[in-house]
Amino acid sequence: MSKLNEILQKKFGHISFREGQKEIIEQIINGKDVIAILPTGMGKSLLYQLPAYMKEGTVIIVSPLLSLMQDQVEQLKILGEKRVVAINSFLPFQERELAFRHLADFKFIFTSPEMLQNEQFNRALKKLSIAYVVADEAHCISQWGFDFRPDYLRISNWLQSLNKVNVVALTATATKDVVEDIKKTLRMNNPFEFIHSLDRPAIAYEVVEVDNQQEKLSWILGRVTSTEGPGIIYTQSRKKTEVYAAFLREKGISVAYYHAKMEQSDRILIQQQFQQGHLEWICATNAFGMGIHKDNIRQIIHDHIPTSVAGYMQEVGRAARDGDQAIASLLYTSTDVEQTFYVSMQDFPEEQDIQIAFKPEYAEVEQAETTTRILKYWKERLNEQDTIQLFKQIKQKKWQDIQKFYSMIQNDICLRQQLLHYFDQPLLEKPIHCCSKCKLDVPSILGKRMKNRNDQVEMNWKKRLHTLLPL
Amino acid sequence: MHFHQILLFIIHKISGQRSENAPFYLLKGKKSGQTIQDVTYFQLHAFFSILPQLSKEDYDTAITELYKEQFIELKESTVHITDKGISAITQQKNVLLNGWQYRGKEHVFWKRLDLAVQTLSQFHANDKKFVPNQKDIDTQQFVKDYLIQHNFRQFNLSKEMKHELHLLLENPSLDDLHRTFFVYRLSGFNTIGLTWEQLARYHKLSELDAKIIFLECLHTMLDNISREASPLLYSLAKNIRIETPLTDSAFKTNSLLEKGYSLEQIADLRKLKINTIEDHVIEIVSANKSFPISTFISKEQVYEILHLSSELQTKKLTEIKNRLPEVSYFQVRLALTRSEQLHE
Ligand SMILES: [Zn+2]
Secondary structure, eight states: HHHHHHHHHHOOOOHHHHHHHHHHHHHHHTTOOEEEOOOOOOOOHHHHHGGGSSSEEEEEEEOHHHHHHHHHOOOOOOHOOSSSSSSSSSSSSHHHHHHHHTTOOOOEEEGGGGGHHHHHHHHHTEEEEEEEETTTTTGSTTTTSTTTHHHHHHHHHHHHHSSSOOEEEEEEEOOHHHHHHHHHHHHSOOOOEEEEOOOOOTTEEEEOOSSSSHHHHHHHHHHHHHHHEEEEOOOSOHHHHHHHHHHHTTTTTTEEETTTTHHHHHHHHHHHHHHHHHSEEEEEESSSTTTTSOOOEEEEEEEEEEEEHHHHHHHHHTTTTTOOOOEEEEEETTTHHHHEEEEHHTTTOOOHHHHHHHHHTGGGGOOOOHHEEEEHHHTSSSSHHHHHHHHHHHHHHHHHHHHHHHHHHSSSHHHHHHHHHTTTTTOOOOSSSOOOTSSOOOOHHHHHOOOOOOOOOOOOOHHHHHHHHHO | OOHHHHHHHHHHHTTTOOTTTTTHHHHTOOOOOHHHHHHHHHTOOTTTOOOOOOHHHHHHHHHHHHHTTSEEEEEETEEEEEEHHHHHHHHHHOOOOOOHHHHHHHHHHHHHHHHHHHHHHHHTTTTOOOOOSSHHHHHHHHHHHHHTTTTTSSTTTHHHHHHHOOOHHHHTTOOOOHHHHHHHHOOBBTTTOHHHHHHHHHTOOOOOHHHHHHHHHHHHHHOOOOOOHHHHHHTTTOOOOOOOOOOOOHHHHHHOOOOTTHHHHHHHHHHHOOHHHHHHHHHHHHHHHOOOOOOTTTTHHHHHHHHHHHHTTOOOHHHHHHHHHHHHHHHHHHHHHHHHHHOO
């Protein structure tokens, strides 16, 4: 057995590599810059985790999403790796000081783009021998990306300040433009590019046009009560997650809602209940899904047109991790385009916001937090007119994206093919269950719902305590 | 005790003396001189800081309902309880909350307990690879040290802990609702705790009520943890009780007072307003019954103020001060604070 396979088995408990994994890992070990695009659920973390055991030095993982960082740290710890730390602004001051002093003890250091500005952190990093730097969710670097993080752009200067170091860029979604942005920003030197097909053959796509919001609800009730889950219903407002959950519960479905306004402890409990199969359905905003480890999700329902194709692919991609057939359904009305544009523009700076931002007496508190962050970044780089111009372009691009998505679901062309085309990828092979435009026999995909599980068992605290601590 | 009951209980005590927002600041645990002195004036220690997350929106909704029911009314910008309101206050066996004592630290204990139980449960099931529900590093470190220290791989820790929890939950002050909410918030192997919404819906309560019931249970248990009867939980509750229940700033003022500095000197030294330092003194006096106040006010003045207060049936500062022009507001507050302690 090769050394790689041995580590794969011993450390990660897998018997064989998935397509492309071994190739990428070898390139990293050989000191090549690597840019890898592969769909969620295809073993992305293994790509930067495994080579660490074949190389001297520390791996620095820059990750723009804090919740994801937390999840990755937990997953590594579950694999038995103790030399792992997350250094971000949420780490209490004393813990941070302690971590800085013992940086060399860690094999994996996760950090946020914001932290890269911290001088003390950088001083400590300079003393380390770095195996390679990983830019996770690298599409966030690109201003054309669907969740652009301006702070992430600062990674460019940071990389320059380090001595020559290898960079691994990972993402699940990137168009050609975005890939070019990533390469440039990360100063990649003739990188090895691995582009996995973003197609998920096990997921069938279904689009359904309805006349109004009421019909969406009846459609959802009909579908969920007649077919098997588990599944997620994505909607755009917190209120709606609660409304859907209440209607479904009335029909005997084991369901919960999930949105960002809930207490953190409750969000964790819902996630765990769903993961362990105690809940069959989740009605959620797009806050749900990051760091969900559940292989058998069979259905994803959207009751709206998503704000971006990339975001849609990410949400849909949570289904069928086990490779078994699943279905993604999208319900829309003809007026949903405006609604979606409105939602995606909620935090977006208008021309007068930008003008205000450029006034000398400008106080940052006046605007939404994300607006402030993005504006602050560009203010340091562009003049007022250019900034206004840039935001006009971004806004226009967003509108075009949504329009494009709308026409994709409305025309007669295979949806799978169009989704891949959006990412400049060809559709190589059509699965039997492709999409509702290629003809789709939903009953043969989804199991017929047998009976509702009755979850309303009597609560008994003594029994429960005994279940928790059986001795 | 339900949220409406708590509001009525508080308003009953401050009736005609304070604005309709005073209970809000009390429940949120606002660290202002006014709120802290009210805790002592009106004997409201139980409710201080029990709902730090309470939104003004939820509060206003509840208050509006109380107005609508004519349980309370607004007169000259103070809130009054009506006769109907008084009769709506259900007689409590006793108030189970102890907010003044814990100030949110009870949740630190809860996080430790939750993680300890989850870990023990997972290890018992031989499933050591699990995602901890509690994410903050302080809690994780504490529980890790705790479990190692108690030799948790030997299973009697799990058994003993269950035994201690059982004993504390059997406390006759609690009812089954308390016990249920407490235990069903915990998680373990293949058994995930319920959310507030799930607990509340099952029992047809509001989420706020569910949280209060849980908190009553948590406070009661913490009150009864002892080194002798519940040694395991006792060490899990390390540093949870606030020994000197002072805010950090008042604590600094207290140290300077003990060194013999005058109020003016302290204000100067700390670059704070004299009013703030006076607030601190009130807080210190509230917390410490034996703190001498004779440097700030004479015995005769205390007597005069208290006499007037009972004669006028008021604790309103302005009313008392108007009749006694020679004493300061600060002195009136001092006298009222001290008098309540004598009545305890
Ligand atoms: Zn198709």
